[in-house]
Amino acid sequence: MSDFSSADESVMLDAAGVAGALRRWVPLGATIARSWATERRIIGVVRKGTTTYPAWQFDQTGLPVAAMRDIIMALRPACDAEDMLAWLHAPSEALGGHRPCERLRDDPGAVIAAARQVAMMQLDYSHAV
DSSP, X not given: OOOTTOOOTTOEEOHHHHHHHTSXXXXXXXXXXXXXXXXXXXXXXXXXXXXXXXXXXXXXXXXXXXXXXXXXHHHTTTOOHHHHHHHHXXXXXXXXXXXXXXXXXXXXXXXXXXXXXXXXXXXXXXXXX
8 A cells, every 4th residue: 555645756656556546446547647637736747758646745545635736826827847846845944944745734834835935936036037
């Protein structure tokens, strides 16, 4: 059984892995990850020709962590999926040096606030240039 509470950035799931983690039958399960990414509930990145999804963005039942939508929506104007993933894995001063993906479950509000702050700084910088 996979433990999705880990913020280990090396644990990436393909679409079948996302569907399998739900631990219940889902109609069109192989497309659920793509649907969630389109709805901005999760982040997917293309690696070696396959879209993969960091495992830490799913809860113990295999569903997307609710805060991910707010984080993605905050970062989306300033960042693409690769940039979002990089930010989520980098230590953040706003989070006491913790990586946002590590704080996602215990303090989602702080991660959302940090994402909004980063996006504002990125947008302010892009307008200043």
